[in-house]
Amino acid sequence: KNEVEQSPQNLTAQEGEFITINCSYSVGISALHWLQQHPGGGIVSLFMLSSGKKKHGRLIATINIQEKHSSLHITASHPRDSAVYICAVDSNTDKLIFGTGTRLQVFP
């Protein structure tokens, strides 16, 4: 079993839909990262959080440390949100542990 699990693996949505991507982890962490990888391959850091909730534009990330679970929400989804979303945890070992990613496709 992977230390970081994401669900779903693949997700399709119609433009405007509310999207949720989940991340569960089995190790102790000091922080959790959400990353976005576009089809061209570039990776952008969306959030780094260790508690509570963060919001940036239409993106919201939450984390529940007790339940070892985080969610990434996208409100009013748009085709340009189509990408692979990757959850990664900082487990105090000087390296990130990555989930396998969630491939999101948003259709007009």
Added chain:
Amino acid sequence: GAGVSQSPSNKVTEKGKDVELRCDPISGHTALYWYRQSLGQGLEFLIYFQGNSAPDKSGLPSDRFSAERTGGSVSTLTIQRTQQEDSAVYLCASSLVSIHYEQYFGPGTRLTVT
């Protein structure tokens, strides 16, 4: 300011040849990371530098892989006697101080071993 840059962006090499991949981190970032992403796979940690030293080399897949960093800046990842299974995108990232800070990723080097 400039982000993380990597060169070359694409590299095609014959099996058995050595390759060198370069990463220029964001100026002032002391932590630098190398990752590998094989086709259809997730990101895999390779090595981490704090300044010029590498506290954690545990992710290097074999002794054909080595990396160095000089002057607390540029890093090179060297793969000797390349094999077809080395084909992947090699990504570099840097952060201000350590892993506990946001990481900024480079565009990657796509390595194809024929």
